[in-house]
C-alpha cells in the first residue's frame with residue numbers, strides 16, 4: 001500500500017484518466033477527494049468505488065477555470081479527509097480545431113481550463129500543504145504534447161507545455177517546504193477527449209503504428225506512474241517529467 005494514510009485530491013475525475021487515477025490511488029491506500037465539472041453521475045460512481053475499497057471519498061462539483069473552485073475544493077477536501085498530501089491536477093479539454101480559423105472563445109476556454117485552472121489548483125493545494133507543514137506531492141497531467149505539436153491542437157499544446165513549465169517553477173518555489181512537483185506526460189490514451197478524433201480509422205491505425213509497445217494507452221496505464229510520483233518512493237524526485245506513451249515520443253524511424 002504505497003499511499004496508505006495519504007489524502008489525495010484529483011481534478012477532473014468523473015471520467016477518463018482522472019477517474020482511473022483517483023480509484024487507483026484508493027486501491028493503494030489513499031483517501032481521495034475528486035473535483036468534477038458536470039458529470040455528477042460519473043463522479044458519484046467514482047466515489048462509490050473509492051468507498052467500496054474501504055477508503056474515504058468525496059466529490060466536489062466546480063469549473064476549474066474559476067479560481068473560487070480551487071478554494072472550495074481544498075476546503076471541502078480538508079473538511080472531509082483532514083488535510084491534503086497529494087494533488088493530481090488532471091482536468092483538461094482538447095476541442096480539436098484548425099489554427100487559421102480558431103475561434104477566440106475556443107482558444108481562451110482551453111487556456112483557462114487547462115492552464116489557469118491548474119495554476120489556481122496547484123496554488124491552493126500548495127498553500128494548504130504549507131499550512132500543514134508536512135510537505136506533499138503535486139502532479140500535473142501534462143502531455144507528450146508539451147514536447148511535440150499537433151495540427152489541430154495549436155490552442156492545446158501550449159497549455160501542456162505550460163503545465164510542464166509550471167511544475168518546474170513550482171518545484172523550485174516549493175522545495176523549501178518539502179513539496180515535490182512533477183509532470184506526467186501521457187501519450188495517446190483512449191478516453192472521451194479523443195473519441196471523435198480517433199473515430200477516423202486511418203488516423204487511429206497511424207497513431208498505433210507509431211507506438212513501439214504496439215497499442216494506444218488506457219486510463220489504467222496512468223495509475224502506476226501517478227502512484228509512484230505521489231508516494232514516498234519518489235521522495236527525491238521533483239521538477240521531473242515522466243513520459244507515459246508506450247515509447248511514441250522516441251520513435252522517429
Ligand SMILES: NC(=O)C1=CN([C@@H]2O[C@H](COP(=O)(O)OP(=O)(O)OC[C@H]3O[C@@H](n4cnc5c(N)ncnc54)[C@H](O)[C@@H]3O)[C@@H](O)[C@H]2O)C=CC1
Pocket residue numbers: 011012013014015016017018035036037038039062063064065090091092093094113141142143144185186187188189190191192193194
Ligand atoms: N487522453 C489522452 O490521450 C491524453 C490526455 N491528457 C490529459 O489528461 C487529462 C485528462 O484527460 P482525459 O481523461 O483523456 O479526458 P476526459 O475527457 O475523459 O476527462 C477529462 C476530465 O476533465 C473534466 N473537466 C473538463 N473540463 C473541466 C472543468 N472546466 N472543470 C472541472 N473538470 C473538468 C471532465 O469532466 C473529465 O472528468 C487532460 O488534462 C488531458 O489534457 C494528456 C495527454 C494525453
Ligand SMILES: C[C@H](O)[C@@H]1OC(=O)[C@H](O)[C@@H]1O
Pocket residue numbers: 094142143144145150160186187188189193194197
Ligand atoms: C486528446 C489527444 O488525443 C491527446 O491529447 C494529448 O495531450 C496527446 O498528445 C494526444 O494528442
